[in-house]
Amino acid sequence: METGIDPGELSDDDLFRELGHLYETRLDALRHASDQAFGEHTRRMNQLEAEYLRRWPGREIDPERLREGARTR
Numbered sequence: 001m002e003t004g005i006d007p008g009e010l011s012d013d014d015l016f017r018e019l020g021h022l023y024e025t026r027l028d029a030l031r032h033a034s035d036q037a038f039g040e041h042t043r044r045m046n047q048l049e050a051e052y053l054r055r056w057p058g059r060e061i062d063p064e065r066l067r068e069g070a071r072t073r
Helices: 012-033 036-056 067-072
Strands: none
Touching: 012 036
């Protein structure tokens, strides 16, 4: 059974809010949630991230986050 609103139906603001909340709770879920709850957290995170990438395929990439940027540091 899936829970939560389909990410494609969320407004941009709601998508960002949902992603932010998931990232805020990720470590707690990893450390303390049951396997089932952690799996659900991961499933929802993957759904929301996939929707983000669908909406912004040409998102800005920070050169420092690339391998070449890491080498120059």
